[in-house]
Amino acid sequence: MALTLQKQTVNIALDQGCTFEKVITAQNSASQNVTISTGTCAAKMRQSYYSSNNITALTTAVAGSNVTISLTATQTAAVSPGNYVYDVEYTQSDTVTVERVAEGIITISAEATK
Numbered sequence: 001m002a003l004t005l006q007k008q009t010v011n012i013a014l015d016q017g018c019t020f021e022k023v024i025t026a027q028n029s030a031s032q033n034v035t036i037s038t039g040t041c042a043a044k045m046r047q048s049y050y051s052s053n054n055i056t057a058l059t060t061a062v063a064g065s066n067v068t069i070s071l072t073a074t075q076t077a078a079v080s081p082g083n084y085v086y087d088v089e090y091t092q093s094d095t096v097t098v099e100r101v102a103e104g105i106i107t108i109s110a111e112a113t114k
Contacts, residue, residue, distance in 0.1 A: 003034050003099060005090065011104040012086075017077040017111035021070040024088060024102045033065035036090050036101070041067045043088040045079075045106055055084055062090075067101055081110040 006029045014020045026034045043058035056079060058069040067088055087103040 003036070003090075003092070004028055005034060005036075005099045005101055006031065007100045008102045009104050010102045012106045014071070014076060014106065014108055015111065016079065016081055016108050017073055017114065019071070019073045020076055021068060023066050023068050025065050026067065026090065026101050027065075035065055036067065037062050037064055039090055039092040041088055041090050041101065043069050043086060045084045045086040047084060049085050055079060058086065058088075060088065076108065077111065077114075079108055081108050083107050 006027050008024065008027065010024055012022060026036045028034050041060040041062050043060050045055045045058060047053065047055060056071065056075055058071055061068045069088060084106045086106050088101040089098050090101050091098050
């Protein structure tokens, strides 16, 4: 049974070559927090929503209503500066029901110190 999550648009700015972490709270259509710790989350970053090439998979960790997405400094250093799209999807414990927690644009600024 779907939780009916309210998809959020969360745009992110991060620095190339730096560690990145962002916490996103799952909410329903009434903007109330929804516990999602009984399932799993996955997040990917691509050049565009229509691109078949995955730029990188973001690490996800779920606790209560929160999903933390993160990248290591090595991962961000390997991505060229620019704009990318991402989304975070929640799969319920039945492994069939999938809902989107968040989506948006990731802007990576160039690193001068290498």
